[in-house]
Every structure is written in structure tokens, then in C-alpha cells.
Amino acid sequence: MTTAVMGHSRQTSSLDPLLKVEDIHTYYGKSHTLHGVSLEVGRGEVVGLLGRNGVGKSTTLKAIAGLVPPSAGRILFEGRAITGLAAHRLARLGIGYVPEDRRIFRLLSVTENLRTGLDRYGVTAARKKQLLDKVHVYFPVLAERRNQAGGTLSGGEQQMLAIARAMMLEPKIILLDEPTEGLMPRMVSQIREIIGVLKQEGVAVLLVEQNVPLTLDASQRIYIIEKGVVRHHAPAAELRADDAVIHQYLGV
Amino acid sequence: MEQVLQAIPFDQLLIQTINGIVTGMILALVASGLTLIFGIMDVVNFAHGELFMLGAYIGVLIMATTGNFWIALVAATLLVALLGAVIHLTTLRPLLGRDPLTTILATFGISLVLQNYALWQFGPVARKIQEPFTGHFKLFYLEYPWYRLVIAGLSAAIITALWLFLKFGTYGIWIRATTQDRVMAQAMGIPVPWVLTAVFAIGAGMAAASGVLFGPLVGVNHTMGLDWVLKAFIVVVVGGMGNLGGSILAAIFISLLESYASLWVSPAQAVIVSFVVLILTLLFRPTGLFVPTPK
Amino acid sequence: MRTRQPLFYWMGFAIILVLLIVAPLVLPEFWRRFLTEILIWGLLAMSSDLLIGYTGLVSFGHSAFFGLGMYGAAAALLTMRPPSLWLAIVYGLVAAALVAGFVAYFSTRLRDIYFAITTLIFSQIFYVVIFTWTEVTGGENGLTFSRPALAIPGLFSVPFTTETLHWFVLAVVTLSYLALRRITQSPFGMVLQSIRENEARTRAIGYPIERYKMVAVMLSGLFAGLAGVLYAVQNRFAAPDFVFFLVSGEVVIFNVIGGIGTLVGPIVGAAFYLLLREGLSRFLTEYYLIPVGLMFIAMVIFMPQGLLGFARRWLNR
Numbered sequence: 001m002t003t004a005v006m007g008h009s010r011q012t013s014s015l016d017p018l019l020k021v022e023d024i025h026t027y028y029g030k031s032h033t034l035h036g037v038s039l040e041v042g043r044g045e046v047v048g049l050l051g052r053n054g055v056g057k058s059t060t061l062k063a064i065a066g067l068v069p070p071s072a073g074r075i076l077f078e079g080r081a082i083t084g085l086a087a088h089r090l091a092r093l094g095i096g097y098v099p100e101d102r103r104i105f106r107l108l109s110v111t112e113n114l115r116t117g118l119d120r121y122g123v124t125a126a127r128k129k130q131l132l133d134k135v136h137v138y139f140p141v142l143a144e145r146r147n148q149a150g151g152t153l154s155g156g157e158q159q160m161l162a163i164a165r166a167m168m169l170e171p172k173i174i175l176l177d178e179p180t181e182g183l184m185p186r187m188v189s190q191i192r193e194i195i196g197v198l199k200q201e202g203v204a205v206l207l208v209e210q211n212v213p214l215t216l217d218a219s220q221r222i223y224i225i226e227k228g229v230v231r232h233h234a235p236a237a238e239l240r241a242d243d244a245v246i247h248q249y250l251g252v
Numbered sequence: 253m254e255q256v257l258q259a260i261p262f263d264q265l266l267i268q269t270i271n272g273i274v275t276g277m278i279l280a281l282v283a284s285g286l287t288l289i290f291g292i293m294d295v296v297n298f299a300h301g302e303l304f305m306l307g308a309y310i311g312v313l314i315m316a317t318t319g320n321f322w323i324a325l326v327a328a329t330l331l332v333a334l335l336g337a338v339i340h341l342t343t344l345r346p347l348l349g350r351d352p353l354t355t356i357l358a359t360f361g362i363s364l365v366l367q368n369y370a371l372w373q374f375g376p377v378a379r380k381i382q383e384p385f386t387g388h389f390k391l392f393y394l395e396y397p398w399y400r401l402v403i404a405g406l407s408a409a410i411i412t413a414l415w416l417f418l419k420f421g422t423y424g425i426w427i428r429a430t431t432q433d434r435v436m437a438q439a440m441g442i443p444v445p446w447v448l449t450a451v452f453a454i455g456a457g458m459a460a461a462s463g464v465l466f467g468p469l470v471g472v473n474h475t476m477g478l479d480w481v482l483k484a485f486i487v488v489v490v491g492g493m494g495n496l497g498g499s500i501l502a503a504i505f506i507s508l509l510e511s512y513a514s515l516w517v518s519p520a521q522a523v524i525v526s527f528v529v530l531i532l533t534l535l536f537r538p539t540g541l542f543v544p545t546p547k
Numbered sequence: 548m549r550t551r552q553p554l555f556y557w558m559g560f561a562i563i564l565v566l567l568i569v570a571p572l573v574l575p576e577f578w579r580r581f582l583t584e585i586l587i588w589g590l591l592a593m594s595s596d597l598l599i600g601y602t603g604l605v606s607f608g609h610s611a612f613f614g615l616g617m618y619g620a621a622a623a624l625l626t627m628r629p630p631s632l633w634l635a636i637v638y639g640l641v642a643a644a645l646v647a648g649f650v651a652y653f654s655t656r657l658r659d660i661y662f663a664i665t666t667l668i669f670s671q672i673f674y675v676v677i678f679t680w681t682e683v684t685g686g687e688n689g690l691t692f693s694r695p696a697l698a699i700p701g702l703f704s705v706p707f708t709t710e711t712l713h714w715f716v717l718a719v720v721t722l723s724y725l726a727l728r729r730i731t732q733s734p735f736g737m738v739l740q741s742i743r744e745n746e747a748r749t750r751a752i753g754y755p756i757e758r759y760k761m762v763a764v765m766l767s768g769l770f771a772g773l774a775g776v777l778y779a780v781q782n783r784f785a786a787p788d789f790v791f792f793l794v795s796g797e798v799v800i801f802n803v804i805g806g807i808g809t810l811v812g813p814i815v816g817a818a819f820y821l822l823l824r825e826g827l828s829r830f831l832t833e834y835y836l837i838p839v840g841l842m843f844i845a846m847v848i849f850m851p852q853g854l855l856g857f858a859r860r861w862l863n864r
Contacts, residue, residue, distance in 0.1 A: 065439055091441035103436045105429050116429045116440040119422065169441055296660055346848050356605050356663050357803055357847045360796055365840035372834045478793075482671050485664045493661065521679050527672045534653045534665070 016079050018043045018204050019064065019095075019173055024073030024083075026056075026063055033059050035228040036073065041173060046195060046205045048219035048236065050212065052250055056228040057208040058100055061175040064206070065097040066090040078172070092120065096166030096174040096203075100181060102158045104165065106151030110142050113150050113161055117168030135164045138197055156187045163194055173204040180211050188214055212250065216240050224249045267396065268511040274400045276507030277407035281462040282480055283487040283499040284411055285455030291494030292431040293448050294352055295344065298359040300459050300484060301477025302366035307332045307460025308472040309370060312379045321384035325464045329457045336456025340449045348445065363477070370474040378471030381464065403465045410461060411500060414454070427451060431494075486526050490533045492540020501542045505529075567717055571710045580781075581825070583713045585818045586720045587777045592801035592813030593727055594770035599799065600808030601731050602763045603743030607795040608650050608666030611673040612768040614790030615642040616775025618677065621690045621785040630695040636776050643772020644765060646673065651764035655757050670792040678787045689786030692779075707780075716777050723770055727810055730766065739763055800843050806853025815855055 017040040026034040034056050041047045049057050062068040064075060066087035075083045082090060091097070105113050114135060118128050136143035139160045145153060153161060159179055166174050179191045188211060195218045198205050209215045215222065216236055224232040224245065232245055239246060282304055289297050307328045314324035339362060347354045383399045418424040430437040430447045438444045463476075470476065487506060491498030506526045513522040533541050567586075571579045591613055598604045619642030620635035627634055654665040677684045684690065697715060698704035707715070730736050741749045742756055750756050779785055788794070797820070798813075805816025820839065827835035846853065 067435060067439065086445075087435075087438035088441050088443050091439055097439040099436070099439070103433055105432050105436070107432055108425065108428060112425050112428075115425055116437065116442060119425065120441060165440065290660075294660060296664060343844055343848065350851075351603075352660055353599070353603065353605050354847055354851065356660070357799065358844055360799065361840050361844035361847060364796070364836050365844070368834055368836040368840065372837065482668065482792075486668055489661065489664060489668075518679075520675070523675055524672075527668070527675070530668060531653065534656065538656055 017041060018045075018078060019206070020074075020076040021060070021064065022074040022076070024060075024063055024070035024075065026059055026068050026070050028059075028068075033228055034063065034070070037063075037225065037228065037230055038073075039223050039230060039233075041204050041206050043172070044199065044202045044204055045221070046199055046207060046219045048215040048222040049206065049208045049225060050215055050222060050246065050250060051225035053210075055225045057225055058177050059228075060225070061097065061099075061177050061206065061208055064090075065095060065175055067097075091169055091171075094169070094172035096169050096171035098162045098166050098174060098176050098179065100177045102155075102162040104150040104153075104158050104161050106149065108150055109147050110150060110153070110161060111146045113165050114142075114168050117165050120169070131168055131170070135167065138194075139164050156183050156190070159183060159187070159191070160194070163198075167198075167201075167203070171203060173206060174198060176205055176207045176209075178208055178210060180209065180214060192218055212243075212246060216243070264515060265512075268515060269508065270396065270400070272508035272511030273504060274404045275511065276504035277404040277411075278462050278466050279480075279483055279487060279507055280500040280503035281407045281410060281465075282459055283484045283491070283503050284414065284496055285458035286484050287488050287491070287494055287496055287499045288414075289452055289455040290488065291496070292427065292434075292451050293344075295355045295359065295452075296485075297452075297455065298356065298481065299339070299363040299366060300455070301479075301481025302363045302370070303332055303336060303456045303459040303477075304463040304466075304480050305370060305472075305474060305477035306335070306366060307463030308381065308467045308476065309374055309379070309463075310460070311381050311464035311467050312472055315381055321382070321464075324381075325461060328464045329461045332460030333453040333457030337449050337453040339456075340452040344452065345445060345449070348448075363481075367474055367477065374474065376473065378473040380471060381467030383468040399468065403469075406465060407462070410458065414458070415496070423447075423450070483523075483526060486530045490529055490541050492542065495540055495542075498540050498542040502540075505541075564717075564721065568714065571713045576709065579709050579713060581821070583709075583716050583781060584778075585821055586713075586716050586814075587774050587781065588798075588801065588817040588821065589814030590720045590723055590777070591771050591774040592798050592805070592817045593724060593810055594767045594774065595795075595798045596802050596807060596810055596813045597727060597731070597739075597767045597770070598763060599802050600810075600812075601736060601743060602739040602760060603746075604760065604763070605663045605799065606666045606764070606767070607663055607792050607799070608647075608654070608670050608764075609767075609771045609798050610790050610792055610794035611646050611650065611666075611670045612643045612771035613775040613778070613794065614673065614677065614785075614787070615646045616640070616772030617779040617785040617789060618642060618684060618690070618775075619772065620776040620779040621692055624692040624695060624779070625690065630693060631700075632695040632697060632780065635695060635780065636773070639772050639776035639779070640769055643768050643775065647765045647768025647772075648761075650768070651761040655760040655764065667792050667795070670790065670795055674787055674790040674792070677790055684787070685785075687787065689784055689788075691784045694780055694783050712781060716781070719773065719777060723773065724810060724814075727770065731810065735759070735762070800839070802853075803843060803846060803851075804853055806855030809853070809855050812853050812855035816853065819854065 019041040021037060021039045023036045023038050024034055025032065025036055037056065037060050039047070049060065051057050059068060063070050066085055066089070069084050073083070074081055077093060077095065082093065105116065108116070114132065118131060141157055142161060142164055145157065150158065150161060163174070163176070163179070180188050183191070192214060195205055195207065207215060207219060216239060219236045222234060222236050222239055223230050226249055231249060234245070282300065286297055286300050289295055310328040310331055311324040314327050315321060318324065343358050343362060344355060347358060418428055426437070426442050426447050429440070430442060430444055434444055487503045488499050490506065491500070491502030506529055509525045509529065510522045513525045570582055574582065591609060595606060595609050598606045616639040619639035623635040623638035624630040650666060650669045653669070654662050657665060678686060680686070694707055696704045696706045697711060705711070731739070738749065738754055738759055742759060746756060801816035801820055802813045803816070804819055805814065806812030823839060824835050827838065
């Protein structure tokens with residue numbers, strides 16, 4: 001999807017996608033990891049990203065989050081070019097990131113973990129309390145363990161903390177990297193519920209997953225990546241009906 | 253052994269203990285700044301001793317104009333903290349993300365410049381800072397200066413304030429999060445480069461404060477940073493790099509041992525004690541004497 | 548490191564060598580000795596480059612190796628009659644090797660950043676020991692002794708003149724350079740460079756990197772000790788000042804200014820620094836280190852490849 005648009009559009013009509021990735025390339029040292037990835041996520045949409053291990057799904061998320069600057073291509077957020085901006089500015093613009101292996105702050109308590117996202121300029125104490133209360137409602141286990149160190153939580157609890165933490169930024173989109181990895185099967189439905197909650201809150205989700213059924217169920221559209229490029233793109237409904245394409249690319 | 257112990261009068265032992273704790277607290281103050289900086293940005297700050305030295309000199313200057321020790325202490329701390337921020341912004345920020353080799357080289361270069369700048373501005377003759385108050389109390393047959401106890405108390409207070417700030421302060425969480433996981437801190441909207449600059453400034457300020465506090469005990473001259481930076485490095489390695497509590501314990505431990513050693517040998521030779529402690533630590537518990545060995 | 552075209556390289560090498568041989572015949576006395584000193588410091592800087600430029604380890608311990616080489620030579624020259632040049636070299640190398648082994652054992656156990664600190668601390672340990680053990684080392688004042696003759700026992704014995712000393716030093720330094728070059732281009736040297744680029748990966752492949760590092764430190768220490776011996780022979784004294792870690796710092800400056808990882812760069816760096824110091828000290832006396840220090844910092848940030856790297860790039864346009 002390479003549209004030659006000069007400058008950036010300041011008007012964000014409701015037809016503009018929230019996030020637009022245009023033909024980005026990234027390198028890891030000398031190896032060329034993304035060979036021109038393009039995708040879009042609309043407001044409040046849940047979009048899935050499928051692909052085998054090592055094809056560049058996580059790298060795509062990292063590029064969007066500002067952790068891996070693309071060497072070519074553009075990323076537009078709400079119509080504004082954000083390519084190359086520092087990660088902390090992107091977080092404040094409304095891009096939340098939940099990495100593979102969660103990476104919660106192990107030595108900080110649950111509440112302190114949440115506060116890393118809450119303590120932003122322009123958030124009133126009342127609003128902070130509101131957000132915290134909301135998290136405690138959605139994730140009662142976090143309320144229980146609020147003063148415990150992050151490192152003492154179980155894998156599933158850490159995953160919830162990682163997502164809750166990102167929610168504290170009041171993001172417009174959350175980049176979810178393999179949330180079910182390493183979790184027990186019964187937690188998958190909990191993750192499904194959480195994605196539903198995010199959708200309900202109007203937060204868009206770009207979901208990278210190895211778990212195909214979950215992705216098919218939760219997403220509205222799905223991209224399939226192979227070797228650093230998007231190979232296929234279709235509405236989830238289509239793929240639910242005929243998943244031959246998925247088998248072809250994932251060999252599942 | 254018994255004869256040796258009996259040969260030392262108890263009162264001398266006690267005096268050395270107090271001396272050891274006093275020096276130890278100042279060393280702890282210097283070392284905690286160093287360890288804080290290392291823990292958060294993996295920078296070995298070779299210029300730390302010079303920040304200590306500049307703090308002492310600024311203390312001298314401000315005392316000369318205002319005659320007030322406490323104003324000198326606060327002003328020196330703030331001015332050097334500002335200097336620290338400037339140093340970080342100009343020389344260390346551009347090196348973020350480069351080979352860690354380069355930060356070692358850069359801070360070494362800074363230490364050279366600062367040292368010679370001090371030599372240039374203040375000359376080679378040592379200056380003196382007046383103690384804010386004289387007055388001794390009776391410790392056995394000796395008159396022990398109150399001031400020394402006050403230094404120890406103040407150092408402890410500053411370190412405690414730092415600890416409280418890190419644990420409960422608004423930006424303490426930012427600093428702790430950045431120390432643990434710099435990447436995720438950024439992803440959470442924490443302006444990491446500024447946090448790093450702030451921590452460097454805090455470390456610099458703490459070094460300066462130690463310099464002013466220590467000033468009245470020794471002469472202030474342009475090489476005073478060298479001895480301290482060496483001791484501080486030993487303390488940081490023995491305490492476990494990046495481990496705040498460990499450095500404080502190590503500082504007191506080493507100072508105490510050195511104080512006791514100076515009952516037998518000259519102070520110049522007493523430093524060998526710290527070397528021995530370092531060597532033993534590297535041999536048996538390289539991650540730090542007071543750090544539980546990782547399994 | 549890119550290999551230059553061999554012909555161009557050897558031609559340049561030969562030209563410089565010839566210039567250095569002829570130099571003492573045309574330069575005034577002061578500059579003759581100065582040139583010899585540049586060579587000695589250059590050797591020291593080269594030895595340090597093996598660690599910084601090829602293994603990626605910043606060492607502040609070279610003052611200890613250099614100093615022990617000096618004191619080792621002093622020991623030989625003071626205890627043996629008649630003072631023997633070769634014995635001085637042997638004693639110096641052995642002393643430096645022992646110290647290097649000691650330092651290597653401890654500092655290679657820790658991560659790269661800690662290496663700088665531990666070598667610095669060990670430098671200071673030796674400084675304090677030498678400074679306070681007055682009976683053996685002469686303490687603060689050091690040791691003085693007479694210069695040995697250039698001799699092969701049984702064949703001839705000729706006292707050194709400034710020129711012959713210069714040629715002797717030049718020979719030693721040139722041979723050392725060739726030896727170091729050989730080492731860095733050998734399989735061993737390749738492993739060192741691989742450690743520099745990615746230690747974790749090199750370890751994962753299966754190399755016992757601690758052992759490689761230890762050997763690197765010892766080799767480096769040997770050449771540094773050799774430089775110390777040469778210095779002792781030239782100047783006829785040994786002093787604790789040279790063991791102080793700031794000397795190591797100066798060596799690191801030579802490396803960075805000249806260009807790390809080039810072997811020749813550090814010699815250029817030493818020459819540049821010493822000439823600059825000579826020049827500046829006429830105007831600024833002791834404060835020459837301020838502009839030099841600032842320049843050093845600027846080079847670390849903007850020209851990390853050093854003068855030589857910069858020149859190389861410029862030449863390749």
C-alpha cells in the first residue's frame with residue numbers, strides 16, 4: 001500500500017485509519033528483517049497479525065512502538081507521521097505496547113507498575129483514581145496483589161499486569177505481542193475476554209499471535225506475514241470460513 | 253593475638269570505630285552517587301572524584317564570600333548538580349546507544365579537564381574550609397570533635413532522603429523503572445534520556461555535598477578527587493555494582509577496617525586493607541560481598 | 548580491519564622506517580631524545596591497543612606493566628655487575644608478565660565495564676606498594692642507575708650514544724610492531740576481534756573467552772613491560788609516578804587520538820600528544836591538559852576512529 005502522499009494530512013476524517021504503516025524496512029545489524037511491511041488499523045478495530053516464528057511480527061510491533069526505527073518507509077498515526085519519533089513520545093501520543101514475555105518491572109509493586117503509565121503530565125489525581133479503580137474491576141487479581149512485587153506474580157497475572165499497565169496510558173491502540181505465549185490453555189479465554197474489554201473501551205488492538213483460533217475469533221481483519229513482508233490480507237470472517245490460506249503460510 | 257588485642261587500649265579502639273564510621277558515611281555518600289549512575293545507565297563515572305573536588309572548592313569560595321557553611325553546602329550541591337546535568341547533556345547523551353567503551357573514555361576525559369581546570373583556577377596550594385562549629389565532647393581522655401559526628405549524621409540523612417525519594421517520590425518510580433528496564437520505561441512514556449540526565453545530576457550533587465562535608469577534615473586541593481574515586485570504585489565493586497544498599501555497607505565496612513589498621517601502620521599503608529578486601533571479594537564473591545550469590 | 552594493498556603498505560612502512568633511521572643524524576640533540584621517547588611511548592600505546600582496539604577491553608593497568616618493566620630493569624641493572632642490557636630486558640619482561648598475569652586473573656572474571664575499574668585499582672595497588680616499600684623500591688624517589696652498554700658477551704661492548712640508543716629502540720619497536728601485527732592477524736587475533744564485536748556470541752560458539760582475554764592481557768603486558776625497560780635504559784631512573792593510573796589514562800588517550808585497532812594509530816597518537824604537550828607547555832605550562840582533554844572528549848564523540856581512521860577515510864575518497 002504505497003500511496004505517494006507528500007507531507008502529512010492534518011485533517012483526521014473518520015475515514016482515516018488510526019494507524020497506517022507504509023512499506024517499512026528494518027535492519028538488525030546487517031540482517032534485513034522487514035522488507036516493506038504495510039498495514040492499517042482503524043479506530044477501535046482489532047487486527048490480527050499471523051505468521052510463523054521469526055518472520056518479523058514482533059519487529060513490526062517494535063517499529064510501530066518506536067523501539068526499532070525503520071530505515072525506510074513511513075508510519076502514520078492519526079494522520080501524523082511518527083516515523084523515527086522516540087518511544088516515550090509515541091507512548092504519550094497513545095500507542096501502548098505489551099511485549100512478548102511481558103517485561104513488567106519485577107522489582108516494582110503492582111501498583112507502582114501501573115503508576116509508570118499513570119504518572120503523566122496532565123492527568124488529575126481524580127482521573128488517576130478512576131483509572132486504577134477501573135483496572136481493579138477488570139483485573140480483580142491485580143487489586144488483591146496490589147502491593148506485591150511484580151516478579152512474584154504468576155505468568156498469567158504478569159500478562160494481565162502488562163496489559164493493565166499499558167491501559168494506564170489511556171492509549172488509542174495497544175500493540176499486543178503474543179499474549180498467550182507461555183500461558184496455560186485456560187488463560188486463553190481470559191485473554192480473549194480482555195481483548196473484548198479493550199474493544200469495548202474503544203481501544204484498537206494490533207494482535208500478534210501464534211494461536212490461530214484466538215486470533216480468528218477476536219480480530220476483524222487479519223494480515224499474514226512471511227519473511228518480513230505481508231503476504232495476505234483478509235477480513236477474519238473470510239478466513240474463518242476458509243482457512244486454507246492460513247495453513248498454507250503457517251503450516252499449521 | 254591476645255597480646256596484640258590487649259596492647260590496644262579500649263578507648264583508642266572506640267575512637268577508631270567512630271572515625272571509621274564517619275569516613276565510611278562520607279564514602280558511602282560518594283559511592284551511592286556512583287552506584288546510582290552505574291545502575292541506571294551502565295556508565296562508570298570516572299569524573300566522580302572531580303565532582304567531589306569541585307564541590308569542595310565551590311564550598312571554599314562560597315564560604316569566603318558568605319561565611320556560612322550551610323549556604324556553601326547547599327549552593328555547592330546545586331551548582332555541581334547543574335554542572336552534572338550539563339556534562340551529561342553535552343558529552344554522555346550523544347553516546348547513548350554506542351559502545352560502552354566510549355562512556356568510560358568520555359568520563360575519563362572529563363575528569364582530566366576538571367582536574368586541570370581546578371589546578372588552573374585555584375592553584376596547587378591546598379585550601380581549607382572552616383568547620384561550621386567547633387566544640388568537642390569528652391570521649392575518654394580525648395576531645396572528640398562534634399563536627400565529625402554531624403558529618404556522619406548528615407551523610408546518613410542525605411542517603412536516607414535519597415532512598416525515600418526513590419521508594420516513594422513521584423519521580424522515584426521513574427528512576428527505578430528505568431534502572432530495571434530502560435526499554436519498557438520508554439514504552440510507558442517515561443522520558444528516559446531526561447531521567448538519565450537527572451540521575452547523573454543527582455549523583456553529581458551528592459558527590460559535591462560529600463566534598464563540602466569532608467572539606468574541613470582535610471585540605472581541599474585539585475587531586476583530592478583521585479584518592480576518593482579509587483576508594484569509591486573499590487566500594488562499588490565490593491558492594492555489588494548497582495547495589496545501593498551493598499555500597500553503603502561496603503563503605504562502612506572498608507572504612508572501619510582501614511581505621512583499625514591505622515592503629516598499626518601508617519595511613520598510606522592502611523589503604524592496602526581496601527585492596528585486600530577487593531581481591532578477596534573478586535576471588536570468592538565477585539558479584540558483591542553483601543549480595544547473595546546468584547544460583 | 549580492512550587490509551591495505553600490500554605493496555602500498557610496505558612501501559609506506561619502508562619510507563617511514565628510513566626516515567626514522569636517518570632522523571637522529573639530522574635533528575638537534577633535544578629532538579633526537581624526544582623522538583626516541585615517542586617511540587617508547589608508542590610501543591606502550593601499541594601494547595594497549597591489543598586490548599582496547601582488538602579485544603574491546605579498556606585497560607587502565609598499563610602503567611603497572613610499564614612501571615614493573617622499568618623496575619625490573621632497574622633491579623637487573625643495580626644488582627648485577629657489570630650491568631647487562633639483556634638481563635635488564637629479561638627481568639623487566641618477567642616482572643611485567645607476573646604483574647600482567649596477576650591482573651589478568653582477576654579482571655577477566657568480570658564483565659567488560661568492570662575490567663576498566665579493576666585494572667585501574669590494580670594499577671593503584673602496585674603504585675601504593677612501590678611508593679611505600681621504600682627499602683626495596685626507593686619509595687617516592689625511585690631508583691637511579693647507569694645505562695648498560697650495548698653488548699654481546701664475549702664479542703663486543705659499546706656504550707650507547709643517543710643515536711645508537713635510538714636505533715636500538717627503533718629496532719625493538721619495529722620488531723614489536725611486526726610481532727603484534729602477526730598476532731592480530733593470526734587465528735588468535737581473529738578470536739580476539741570476535742570477542743570485541745560480540746562477546747556473547749563468541750562464547751556461545753564455544754571459545755573459552757576468559758582464557759583468550761587472559762592471554763591478551765599478558766601479551767599486552769609483556770610489550771608494555773618492554774617499553775618500560777626501554778624507558779629505564781634511556782632515562783636511567785625508575786619512579787613510582789609512572790605506575791600511577793593517570794599514565795595509563797594518557798596511554799588510552801594516545802590510542803583514541805591515533806585510532807584504536809590500527810596498531811600504528813597509537814604511535815601516531817603518542818607522537819601527536821607529546822608534540823602537542825611540548826608545544827602547548829611553552830604557552831600554558833601545566834594546563835595543557837585542559838585543551839587536550841577537551842579535544843579527547845570531542846574525538847570520542849565525533850571521531851571515534853581517531854586520526855588514522857579519519858585519514859584513512861579521507862584518503863579513500
